[in-house]
Amino acid sequence: MDAAYDNDNIFARILRGELPAHKVYEDDATLVFMDVMPRADGHALVIPKNPSRNVLDIEPRDLNAVLATTQKIARAALKAFDAEGILIQQYNEAASGQTVFHTHFHVIPRWADTALRPHGGEMADPEVLKAQADKLRAALA
Numbered sequence: 461m462d463a464a465y466d467n468d469n470i471f472a473r474i475l476r477g478e479l480p481a482h483k484v485y486e487d488d489a490t491l492v493f494m495d496v497m498p499r500a501d502g503h504a505l506v507i508p509k510n511p512s513r514n515v516l517d518i519e520p521r522d523l524n525a526v527l528a529t530t531q532k533i534a535r536a537a538l539k540a541f542d543a544e545g546i547l548i549q550q551y552n553e554a555a556s557g558q559t560v561f562h563t564h565f566h567v568i569p570r571w572a573d574t575a576l577r578p579h580g581g582e583m584a585d586p587e588v589l590k591a592q593a594d595k596l597r598a599a600l601a
């Protein structure tokens with residue numbers, strides 16, 4: 461894959477603080493915030509701080525960091541939202557369903573009796589996202 465990384469993609473702008481996000485967790489290499497169009501309550505996104513489009517071009521060191529944070533968030537989400545399972549989703553290039561071209565892993569709480577909402581569906585109420593970010597952050601502590 462030789463498509464270039466776009467420095468002005470939405471997640472790059474969130475990383476630079478140019479756009480707001482309901483942040484949950486941050487370390488040297490990764491950032492976690494709530495997805496604005498959640499497929500389920502508590503849907504979070506884990507991104508590397510270094511630029512890459514997706515798993516096809518990411519440096520292994522950045523991928524390892526993102527996966528370690530994804531596991532941390534998945535465990536916290538299970539607890540925070542009393543989930544029965546956690547779906548980890550990750551798209552590579554438009555044909556696969558990727559819409560934002562900065563590497564990210566979706567961490568989506570699941571319950572056996574609750575259907576997933578559509579990918580890129582309705583925007584959530586910012587107050588609800590804030591409350592969910594607070595809950596997830598508390599579960600990490």
Ligand code: 5GP
Pocket residue numbers: 470481482493494495496497498550551557558559560561564579580581
């Ligand atoms: P993907 O690239 O994996 O298809 O999905 C990108 C994800 O980013 C979608 O789930 C979408 O809801 C989410 N998203 C798109 N724009 C924004 C935004 O401005 N802020 C946040 N927090 N999430 C976004």
